[in-house]
Amino acid sequence: MASDQKQVIRFEDLRPYLLLKNGNYLYKIPFRNGFAVLKVYYGDRSLFRYIIKTLGNLLVANQTSFMPLARWQTEYECLNLWREAGFRVFKTYDDVIVEGDVPKKGWRLFEYVDRPKFVDYFADQRVPLQDRLDTWKRFLPVWESRHRLAIERREPKLIQENGDLKHVMIMEDGDFLFFDFEMCFRSRRNVKDLVAREILAYLKSLGKTVGEAHWNLFLKLTIENYPDRSLLEHTYTFAFKNPNPLIRTARMLDRKIKPRAGKPFSKYNTARKIYQLLHP
Numbered sequence: 001m002a003s004d005q006k007q008v009i010r011f012e013d014l015r016p017y018l019l020l021k022n023g024n025y026l027y028k029i030p031f032r033n034g035f036a037v038l039k040v041y042y043g044d045r046s047l048f049r050y051i052i053k054t055l056g057n058l059l060v061a062n063q064t065s066f067m068p069l070a071r072w073q074t075e076y077e078c079l080n081l082w083r084e085a086g087f088r089v090f091k092t093y094d095d096v097i098v099e100g101d102v103p104k105k106g107w108r109l110f111e112y113v114d115r116p117k118f119v120d121y122f123a124d125q126r127v128p129l130q131d132r133l134d135t136w137k138r139f140l141p142v143w144e145s146r147h148r149l150a151i152e153r154r155e156p157k158l159i160q161e162n163g164d165l166k167h168v169m170i171m172e173d174g175d176f177l178f179f180d181f182e183m184c185f186r187s188r189r190n191v192k193d194l195v196a197r198e199i200l201a202y203l204k205s206l207g208k209t210v211g212e213a214h215w216n217l218f219l220k221l222t223i224e225n226y227p228d229r230s231l232l233e234h235t236y237t238f239a240f241k242n243p244n245p246l247i248r249t250a251r252m253l254d255r256k257i258k259p260r261a262g263k264p265f266s267k268y269n270t271a272r273k274i275y276q277l278l279h280p
Contacts, residue, residue: 144228166180200271
C-alpha cells in the first residue's frame with residue numbers, strides 16, 4: 001500500500017501514554033475505538049552501549065545486531081515468519097504512519113493485548129494447581145512443534161533468543177501468543193543446540209515461577225508429554241557434553257567460576273534434573 005493511502009496519526013507528546021520503559025519505549029495509545037502499542041526501539045542507552053552490545057552479539061553470541069534499526073527489522077521479520085508458520089504473535093498495523101514525537105524510523109505499531117503472561121499465571125496461587133498443570137500440558141505439543149519445525153528448516157529465527165515465561169501470553173480462546181523477537185540467532189548449523197538452550201531457559205524460568213515445591217511435578221509432566229524425547233535428552237548434551245572441546249571447556253569453567261551456575265534453577269541443574277527424570 002502506498003504511503004499516501006495509509007492512516008496518519010500524530011502525537012505531539014507521547015509521555016502521557018508511556019506503558020513501559022525497558023530499553024525501548026512502549027506507549028499505549030488510543031487507536032480505532034481501542035488501543036494499540038507503539039514501540040520505539042530507540043531507548044535510553046548510549047550509542048557506545050549499543051555498539052558494544054552489538055559487537056558481543058555478532059562476534060561471540062551468534063546473535064543479530066543490537067542497534068535500534070536492526071532490532072526493528074529483525075522483530076518484524078520474525079513476527080512474519082512465526083505468523084506464517086502458524087504461531088500466534090502480535091498483529092502489526094502496517095497501514096498506519098505515526099508522526100510527531102517519534103523518530104522517522106525505528107518504531108512499530110502493534111495490537112494491544114491485555115492477557116496474562118505465563119510468568120504471572122503459573123505463579124498465581126489462586127489458580128488451582130491442576131489447572132496450571134493442564135495448561136502446561138496443553139502448551140507442550142505447541143512448543144515442541146515449533147522446535148521440530150526450526151530443526152527441519154534449519155531456521156534459527158524460530159527459536160526465542162529471550163525465551164522464558166515472561167514472553168508467552170494465554171489468550172481468551174486458550175491459544176498461546178509469543179512475543180519479544182528483537183534479536184535472534186544467526187547460525188543455521190546448530191539449531192538443535194539452540195532448541196536445547198530455549199528448553200532449558202523455559203524450564204528454569206518455570207522453576208523460579210512455580211517454586212521448588214511444584215517444579216518436579218511440572219518437569220515430570222514435561223517428560224511425559226513433550227513429544228520428542230530426544231530433544232529433551234539433548235539438553236544434557238548441550239550443557240555438559242558438547243562435542244566442541246572449546247565450548248565444553250568454557251561451560252566447565254562457567255560451572256566452576258560463576259556462582260549462579262550452582263543455583264537450583266540454573267541451566268545446569270535444570271539439565272541434570274531432566275536427565276535424571278529421563279533415566280530414573
